[in-house]
Amino acid sequence: MRTSQYLLSTLKETPASAEVISHQLMLRAGLVRNVASGLYTWLPTGLKVLRKVENIVREEMQRAGALEVLMPMVQPADLWQESGRLDDYGPELLRLNDRHMRPFVLGPTHEEVITKLIANEISSYKQLPLNVFQIQTKFRDEIRPRFGVMRGREFLMKDAYSFHLGEDCLKKTYQVMFDAYCRIFDRLGLDYRPVIADTGSIGGDASHEFHVLADSGEDDIAFSDVSDFAANVEKAEALAPAGERPTPKAALTEVATPNVRSIEDVAAFLKVESSKTVKTLLVQGIATDDNQAPIVALVLRGDHQLNEVKAENLPQVAAPLTFATEQQLLDEIGCHAGSIGPVGLSVEVIVDRSAAHLADFVCGANKDDVHYSGANWDRDAKNYSIADIRNVVAGDPSPCGEGKIVIKRGVEVGHIFQLGEKYAQAMNCGVLTEAGKNQTLTMGCYGIGVSRIVAAAIEQNHDKYGIKWPAAIAPFQVAIVPMNMAKSARVQETAEHLYQQLQTAGIDVIFDDRKERPGVMFADHELIGTPLLLVIGERNLDKQEIEVKNRISGEKSLLAISDVMSLFTK
RNA sequence: CGGUGAUUAGCGCAGCUUGGUAGCGCACUUGGUUUGGGUCCAAGGGGUCGCAAGUUCGAAUCUUGCAUCACCGACCA
Numbered sequence: 001m002r003t004s005q006y007l008l009s010t011l012k013e014t015p016a017s018a019e020v021i022s023h024q025l026m027l028r029a030g031l032v033r034n035v036a037s038g039l040y041t042w043l044p045t046g047l048k049v050l051r052k053v054e055n056i057v058r059e060e061m062q063r064a065g066a067l068e069v070l071m072p073m074v075q076p077a078d079l080w081q082e083s084g085r086l087d088d089y090g091p092e093l094l095r096l097n098d099r100h101m102r103p104f105v106l107g108p109t110h111e112e113v114i115t116k117l118i119a120n121e122i123s124s125y126k127q128l129p130l131n132v133f134q135i136q137t138k139f140r141d142e143i144r145p146r147f148g149v150m151r152g153r154e155f156l157m158k159d160a161y162s163f164h165l166g167e168d169c170l171k172k173t174y175q176v177m178f179d180a181y182c183r184i185f186d187r188l189g190l191d192y193r194p195v196i197a198d199t200g201s202i203g204g205d206a207s208h209e210f211h212v213l214a215d216s217g218e219d220d221i222a223f224s225d226v227s228d229f230a231a232n233v234e235k236a237e238a239l240a241p242a243g244e245r246p247t248p249k250a251a252l253t254e255v256a257t258p259n260v261r262s263i264e265d266v267a268a269f270l271k272v273e274s275s276k277t278v279k280t281l282l283v284q285g286i287a288t289d290d291n292q293a294p295i296v297a298l299v300l301r302g303d304h305q306l307n308e309v310k311a312e313n314l315p316q317v318a319a320p321l322t323f324a325t326e327q328q329l330l331d332e333i334g335c336h337a338g339s340i341g342p343v344g345l346s347v348e349v350i351v352d353r354s355a356a357h358l359a360d361f362v363c364g365a366n367k368d369d370v371h372y373s374g375a376n377w378d379r380d381a382k383n384y385s386i387a388d389i390r391n392v393v394a395g396d397p398s399p400c401g402e403g404k405i406v407i408k409r410g411v412e413v414g415h416i417f418q419l420g421e422k423y424a425q426a427m428n429c430g431v432l433t434e435a436g437k438n439q440t441l442t443m444g445c446y447g448i449g450v451s452r453i454v455a456a457a458i459e460q461n462h463d464k465y466g467i468k469w470p471a472a473i474a475p476f477q478v479a480i481v482p483m484n485m486a487k488s489a490r491v492q493e494t495a496e497h498l499y500q501q502l503q504t505a506g507i508d509v510i511f512d513d514r515k516e517r518p519g520v521m522f523a524d525h526e527l528i529g530t531p532l533l534l535v536i537g538e539r540n541l542d543k544q545e546i547e548v549k550n551r552i553s554g555e556k557s558l559l560a561i562s563d564v565m566s567l568f569t570k
Numbered sequence: 571c572g573g574u575g576a577u578u579a580g581c582g583c584a585g586c587u588u589g590g591u592a593g594c595g596c597a598c599u600u601g602g603u604u605u606g607g608g609u610c611c612a613a614g615g616g617g618u619c620g621c622a623a624g625u626u627c628g629a630a631u632c633u634u635g636c637a638u639c640a641c642c643g644a645c646c647a
Binding site for chain 2: 011012013014015016017019034036037143144146261262263279280281282297298305306308323324329333335336337338339340341364481483484486487516517518519520521522523524526535537538539547
């Protein structure tokens with residue numbers, strides 16, 4: 001490709017709307033342009049990267065035995081009615097009507113369509129197992145699209161769905177997909193981790209997310225500093241503190257705490273560590289027979305945070321997690337938030353493992369502006385159960401039994417899980433078994449955010465000059481940068497010759513034939529992140545040499561023109 | 571959904587307080603100059619000042635409504 005015939009579209013200045021570095025660089029390097037909130041046009045350079053990522057994903061999926069299909073982005077709402085998700089999905093699902101006022105949705109994912117397809121196409125156990133995938137645009141009407149293509153509303157995703165007779169077969173394919181994902185991210189050249197993930201409402205035994213490590217990531221990942229253990233903080237188990245709970249020493253004492261509400265204030269006011277206090281959160285419970293939803297109290301150590309996923313998974317707690325209203329607090333407890341505590345509380349009390357290990361702690365006295373000090377479990381606060389309901393924090397013992405927890409940020413770029421029979425059952429997807437009986441299929445599903453990977457790769461690989469693409473996904477493998485070509489026939493001839501030679505060899509090369517000053521060319525190619533620059537100038541031509549500059553390492557070296565192809569034979 | 575802020579040329583911004591026919595830098599066009607790290611000089615093109623209504627002799631500027639975009643929050647017991 002010659003730059004004179006190409007759309008480089010680089011910018012010197014950073015558009016004000018871009019927050020994270022990958023978004024800024026994607027705009028400056030001319031990879032994408034914003035069309036509307038969360039919607040982007042991919043320019044030629046960006047599309048080249050996107051296609052390279054896509055192709056690696058496609059190749060590895062095919063190698064793992066999956067078959068490619070393509071399903072429509074617009075889907076009849078009927079299918080979603082059938083699976084029950086039309087009502088469950090919420091406002092992220094964009095609904096629309098066609099000219100006949102028939103209801104449709106824009107597909108945020110394709111379980112319904114694929115399950116329907118397989119239900120129609122597959123009728124015998126002999127055709128199983130089957131794994132199909134597509135690389136298709138999805139639409140999710142996000143509350144707050146942000147960070148460019150990292151969290152857009154429309155995005156490119158690879159989604160695969162596998163179909164099995166039974167769990168054992170599913171587990172085999174799950175492992176095959178796990179391995180394929182590792183190969184994909186290895187080939188992409190990214191620093192990533194598979195992490196144990198919450199299976200969410202879908203259930204199932206296992207689920208893993210694949211995260212690219214980057215500070216701008218939206219998820220917290222808990223690692224062991226010793227073993228390979230890694231889990232999403234949503235899922236990471238907080239172990240009970242070791243040893244016996246200390247014996248109570250202090251007497252239960254009421255303390256006036258006028259206008260002291262938050263844990264921070266209480267700890268400062270009473271001059272105790274926040275880890276020696278507890279906070280009591282009141283949430284909606286599961287409705288009972290008479291349709292009255294009770295309130296449930298969740299008790300945590302003052303310095304810990306509630307894990308909403310863990311709380312929602314408790315049988316007593318309503319999902320989605322909803323905090324009690326102020327009116328409920330007044331009616332049921334008789335005081336405002338900030339003065340609630342487990343002593344003498346009449347509602348069901350669930351205590352986090354760490355909070356349950358405290359003795360002589362501080363808590364609200366269920367009267368406004370009053371706290372207790374010297375409170376103790378069993379002696380003062382009775383009738384409670386213990387559960388793991390907090391987020392792990394750095395320094396906690398790792399749930400794998402080895403080492404301590406370290407927390408890093410990650411960008412979720414892949415997610416695999418075992419779906420089970422949920423969709424197959426709803427959409428009547430089954431086959432005849434060897435015994436001639438109809439059996440519902442067991443499914444797995446496996447997603448990769450293709451467009452998000454592009455952003456994540458930049459988050460992980462950039463410097464002050466621009467993007468430093470991993471070689472496998474760089475838009476160009478090499479750039480030819482001639483110095484003052486217009487003034488030197490020798491330079492021009494050499495550049496043209498090299499360009500022909502590289503093109504013939506199938507190398508993805510960009511030839512900067514613009515009549516620009518060297519600084520402009522260097523700056524553009526460094527911004528775009530081409531891994532290799534071949535600099536051709538009068539200076540080195542006498543010795544039949546050119547300069548090779550490596551974008552990643554910054555190294556420069558001289559190379560005989562005749563040896564150029566050796567750069568690509570490794 | 572709540573809070574905050576923004577909207578003036580393709581991009582980044584000034585002008586608004588104190589109303590008087592719209593400006594700067596980058597980019598773009600033309601000519602010259604320069605040429606191994608975003609040259610310099612000169613001339614030029616490009617804007618219903620987000621939309622609508624109001625106040626006024628006169629509105630980018632004041633008032634009201636609407637739209638769009640962005641950021642923050644949704645851990646409070």
